[in-house]
Amino acid sequence: MTEEIIIAGFGGQGVLSMGKILAYSGIMQDQEVSWMPAYGPEMRGGTANVTVIISDDRINSPVLNSYDTAIILNQQSMDKFEKTVKPGGLLLYDPNGISKHPSRKDINIYQIEGAAEAARLKSGKTFNMVVLGAFLKLKPIVEFDNVIKGLKKSLPERYHHLIPMNETAIKSGMKIVKEIQKL
Amino acid sequence: MKELRLMKGNEAMAEAAIRCGADGYFGYPITPQSEVLEYLMAEQPWKRTGMVVLQAESEVASINMLYGGASTGKKVLTSSSSPGISLMQEGISYLAGAELPCVVINVVRGGPGLGDIQPSQSDYFQATKGGGHGDYHLYVIAPSSVQESSDFVKKAFEVAFKYRIPAMVLSDGAIGQMMEKVELFEQMPRRTDEEVIAECGSWATTGKTPDREHNVITSLDLIPERLEEHNHKLQAKYKEIEENEVIYEEILCDDADYVIVAYGTSARISQKTVQLAREKGYKLGLMRPITLWPFPKAKIAEYGETKKGILVVEMSEGQMVEDVRLNINGKIPVEFYGRSGGMIPTPDEVLTAFEKHFM
Numbered sequence: 001m002t003e004e005i006i007i008a009g010f011g012g013q014g015v016l017s018m019g020k021i022l023a024y025s026g027i028m029q030d031q032e033v034s035w036m037p038a039y040g041p042e043m044r045g046g047t048a049n050v051t052v053i054i055s056d057d058r059i060n061s062p063v064l065n066s067y068d069t070a071i072i073l074n075q076q077s078m079d080k081f082e083k084t085v086k087p088g089g090l091l092l093y094d095p096n097g098i099s100k101h102p103s104r105k106d107i108n109i110y111q112i113e114g115a116a117e118a119a120r121l122k123s124g125k126t127f128n129m130v131v132l133g134a135f136l137k138l139k140p141i142v143e144f145d146n147v148i149k150g151l152k153k154s155l156p157e158r159y160h161h162l163i164p165m166n167e168t169a170i171k172s173g174m175k176i177v178k179e180i181q182k183l
Numbered sequence: 184m185k186e187l188r189l190m191k192g193n194e195a196m197a198e199a200a201i202r203c204g205a206d207g208y209f210g211y212p213i214t215p216q217s218e219v220l221e222y223l224m225a226e227q228p229w230k231r232t233g234m235v236v237l238q239a240e241s242e243v244a245s246i247n248m249l250y251g252g253a254s255t256g257k258k259v260l261t262s263s264s265s266p267g268i269s270l271m272q273e274g275i276s277y278l279a280g281a282e283l284p285c286v287v288i289n290v291v292r293g294g295p296g297l298g299d300i301q302p303s304q305s306d307y308f309q310a311t312k313g314g315g316h317g318d319y320h321l322y323v324i325a326p327s328s329v330q331e332s333s334d335f336v337k338k339a340f341e342v343a344f345k346y347r348i349p350a351m352v353l354s355d356g357a358i359g360q361m362m363e364k365v366e367l368f369e370q371m372p373r374r375t376d377e378e379v380i381a382e383c384g385s386w387a388t389t390g391k392t393p394d395r396e397h398n399v400i401t402s403l404d405l406i407p408e409r410l411e412e413h414n415h416k417l418q419a420k421y422k423e424i425e426e427n428e429v430i431y432e433e434i435l436c437d438d439a440d441y442v443i444v445a446y447g448t449s450a451r452i453s454q455k456t457v458q459l460a461r462e463k464g465y466k467l468g469l470m471r472p473i474t475l476w477p478f479p480k481a482k483i484a485e486y487g488e489t490k491k492g493i494l495v496v497e498m499s500e501g502q503m504v505e506d507v508r509l510n511i512n513g514k515i516p517v518e519f520y521g522r523s524g525g526m527i528p529t530p531d532e533v534l535t536a537f538e539k540h541f542m
Contacts, residue, residue, distance in 0.1 A: 061455035
């Protein structure tokens with residue numbers, strides 16, 4: 001199994017940390033992982049993206065031009081990455097702030113109302129965990145227990161009291177993910 | 184017990200420095216390698232092992248602190264990125280001239296000049312051909328993963344002390360910033376003063392004892408005859424390193440008609456290209472020089488007899504390709520594909536370049 005993922009959105013949305021948790025979850029189940037950020041002048045408010053690869057085998061290129069899954073969280077990223085999803089692959093996006101919805105006919109498309117759900121949960125910062133939940137529902141490449149273990153590993157101990165809140169967010173993301181187009 | 188962590192290449196190099204029992208780190212922040220100093224400051228190795236970590240006032244100061252530390256036989260290192268490494272060249276030449284062991288990490292970014300902060304491999308010439316003045320070489324080892332970022336800091340210290348030369352770990356912004364799984368090696372103890380004297384007392388300024396002459400550390404010798412003799416001694420040492428310390432990796436080269444030669448991030452990308460090429464039925468392999476100096480000359484020369492063509496892939500406008508051409512010596516075509524200025528080639532681009540030249 002090899003899953004090649006791009007996660008793209010605004011800086012500050014938790015794009016990089018979502019990728020990190022996913023990578024840690026992979027390690028927890030003894031897989032190979034790579035986490036490659038676009039680390040340029042990106043900052044809060046700018047665009048941020050990270051390529052995460054989880055595989056049973058040694059990972060060659062950490063830099064890719066097409067992906068099994070694109071998780072897209074703003075319009076700029078949609079413009080840039082919709083075309084990079086492999087035919088038959090998955091595009092998961094938050095419709096909040098999207099003016100031009102995906103139009104490809106050869107990929108699976110799902111929506112996650114991450115921003116709205118995080119607001120409903122009264123914890124805006126768990127937005128990325130809602131989105132992660134949606135992804136894991138569609139592609140359960142890592143087991144839920146390992147995600148929680150990954151979360152523990154990637155969060156400093158002083159934030160461990162927030163883990164139940166993140167767990168709730170992941171679970172609600174799993175529940176509310178919406179199918180738009182299934183091949 | 185093996186300890187697995189998810190770390191950035193920069194962090195792995197910093198942790199490796201602590202674990203291989205380094206005595207001191209002296210550096211100055213610069214993107215994309217600032218995590219080395221940040222990690223060391225957060226980790227506070229002065230509490231763990233007694234290792235000194237100091238943010239110097241500049242790169243010039245850092246490299247001269249290395250000269251001081253290395254003169255006493257201590258295990259010292261610095262890290263920087265391209266423009267900072269340029270500032271250090273005078274000091275590196277002095278370290279080479281004075282035969283001082285130390286480790287310099289370069290997490291390369293786009294150039295020339297201040298360039299940008301994105302990954303690049305355009306410091307190959309500077310790292311392998313001198314960079315500073317005079318007839319000298321550094322031992323240059325290039326990691327292509329976070330695991331190797333950790334392992335090669337240890338390896339660089341071993342070679343530096345074995346031959347009394349400065350060693351460089353030549354990483355790049357991609358490997359420095361990327362996180363991967365890394366298995367950390369076990370903490371090695373820092374040497375005691377007695378152990379430093381036992382290992383380096385014959386040359387280092389560890390304090391004169393009545394039974395020996397002064398140990399003098401200098402790169403200055405105004406007597407031309409003596410300086411030439413010193414140069415011959417350095418050259419003999421370099422020859423020995425070229426004979427004994429070459430490391431490279433071959434992937435699917437045995438049955439290959441064509442070979443990509445690439446190191447560091449370019450090698451990772453090209454490995455995917457090889458996979459794509461094999462799916463299309465092309466007999467393509469990858470050869471990855473791991474030590475850039477000493478360069479795997481003999482292996483490259485052998486390809487001149489056994490392969491049909493070579494594609495060199497670099498994140499530069501073509502530097503290592505000169506060494507490949509020199510050793511192929513016109514026997515088979517050697518083509519080049521590169522991106523520069525912080526652009527990273529994709530596996531597809533490299534495949535297209537391969538097809539354009541050879542298919």
